[in-house]
Amino acid sequence: MxxxxxxxxxxxxxxxxxxxxxxxxxxxxxxxxxxxxxxxxxxxxxxxxxxxxxxxxxxxxxxxxxxxxxxxxxxxxxxxxxxxxxxxxxxxxxxxxxxxxxxxxxMTPKDPLISGVSERAVVDPAAILEENITVEPGAVIGADVEIGSGTVIRANAVIGRGVKIGRDCVIGANCTVQHTVLGNRVCLHPGVCSGQDGFGYAMGPQGHLKVPQVGRVIIQDDVEIGANTTIDRGANRDTVIGEGTKIDNQVQIGHNVVVGRHCVLVSQVGLSGSCTLEDFVAIGGKTGVRGHITIGMGAQVAAVSVVNDDLAAGGRYGGTPAKPVKQWFREVAAVRKLAERGDES
Structure with a gap:
């Protein structure tokens, strides 16, 4: 071939x-x-x-x-x-x-398979679509959805009732978008799920009582989200992704999380519910962030770290639990020396 x-x-x-x-x-x-x-x-x-x-x-x-x-x-x-x-x-x-x-x-995967709205897509009559929109075969668009001009909805994407999508967006194949408001020029790569239930249960000896999740997901302008990333809707307030933020594949964002503007989240980062990332935070792959803490503006966290406490703005952190990198490196060096002494004895 x-x-x-x-x-x-x-x-x-x-x-x-x-x-x-x-x-x-x-x-x-x-x-x-x-x-x-x-x-x-x-x-x-x-x-x-x-x-x-x-x-x-x-x-x-x-x-x-x-x-x-x-x-x-x-x-x-x-x-x-x-x-x-x-x-x-x-x-x-x-x-x-x-x-x-x-x-x-x-730059943006906007080369559609077709032009216009496919006859094999399902579009509710109550949906509002501006001009110059592409909806590919197999896509489903629910009632009261609003989609701005220039947006492409790829094959088999599902847009739930009442979702608002801005202009010049791309919703990738097999995405599921519900309880979500998207700004302009947002790109969701294939398999992104946004707006599903947050993981909320009142735990107790008689069983775990589900807590209804009644918030939304707000994704601001110029956000790009990688394949198979999941963003839970808020429990009692909104989950927010700030403008210009770039999120890699397979990232999990819990309910009530606030991600600031122009943040970078690398693959397999997990953000627990109600944590806050201020603007320009960067987090390396496979790092976990505990709920209800704040990472300050411009902070950087190394890959495969665990963030258990608030981190100050502008710092560089790493380790388990995450700490300033100079302290982390000293601790790693000290453990290495102890191990070497043990080998000699």
């Missing part, structure tokens, strides 16, 4: 154009040099653009056959002769800006 290419090669552009997109300076090379593709360092050939910002890949940089390289000022002399050099403040961010121009279809 033929080898598929899901994102078509872009038309060639000049090095000068790439520099403008990347907010970079041409340090070495002909501004008319044509760039026809992007590639990793080790696979790059004539016409390819690469980037370099991690010295772990210095060997690949030295051997690259790329036409041009995006690089920070401190690494510009490491780029081999014959490779054009574009100097920028942050190579990875510049790389992202260039890719957005070359491959706009990869």
């Amino acid at each position: 033929s080898e598929p290419r899901f994102f078509e090669l872009p038309a060639s552009v000049s090095l000068k154009t790439v520099a403008a997109w990347a907010d970079a300076e041409i340090y070495r090379g002909d501004e008319t040099l044509e760039i026809s593709e992007v590639a990793p360092l080790e696979d790059a050939g004539a016409g390819a653009l690469v980037f370099f910002d991690n010295t772990a890949y210095l060997n690949q940089l030295e051997a690259t056959g790329a036409a041009a390289c995006l690089v920070g000022k401190r690494h510009r002399e490491k780029v081999p002769e014959g490779v054009a050099v574009l100097v920028c403040s942050e190579a990875y961010r510049s790389w992202a800006m260039v890719l957005a121009h070359l491959y706009p279809a990869a």
Whole structure:
């Protein structure tokens, strides 16, 4: 069978154009040099653009056959002769800006299978759909749903009664959205579940009494949520995801959680009910956060940590339980030394 290419090669552009997109300076090379593709360092050939910002890949940089390289000022002399050099403040961010121009279809998965509303979709007559909406086969849209223009509802997604979806959103295949209000330009990747019951029970010796969950989920503008992530609706107040926040695959967000603006949650993070993340918090993969605590603005938590108490704004934390990283590293070093002494005895 033929080898598929899901994102078509872009038309060639000049090095000068790439520099403008990347907010970079041409340090070495002909501004008319044509760039026809992007590639990793080790696979790059004539016409390819690469980037370099991690010295772990210095060997690949030295051997690259790329036409041009995006690089920070401190690494510009490491780029081999014959490779054009574009100097920028942050190579990875510049790389992202260039890719957005070359491959706009990869930014948001909005390439619909059809145009308009499929005859094989189920749309309640009481739903309100603005113009220029795509609803793919198998999707179900309930009563009193409102969907803004430019939004794509992918195959087999289920939009529950009364849900409000803003403009230019993408609701991925097999998503389930209920008791939720979405802003504009929200992207839910396949399998996201939003607005289901929070995990609320009054526990006791006579059995566990279910507590009705009567809140909502509020997802603000420009949020992107990865595949198979789950967001529980609030118990007695709303679960909120702040604007610009990016959430990876398979994250669990409990009821009444408030996630601030421009936070980053990596795969398999678990946020227990009623915890609060202030703006610009970043949490590494497989980290658990206890309920009813606050992580301050700009704090960063390392992967595979457990957050049991409030964390101050701006700090870097890790471990079980999470603590300032310098303290954590000292404790790890001390345990290692004790283990080594035990081996010697």
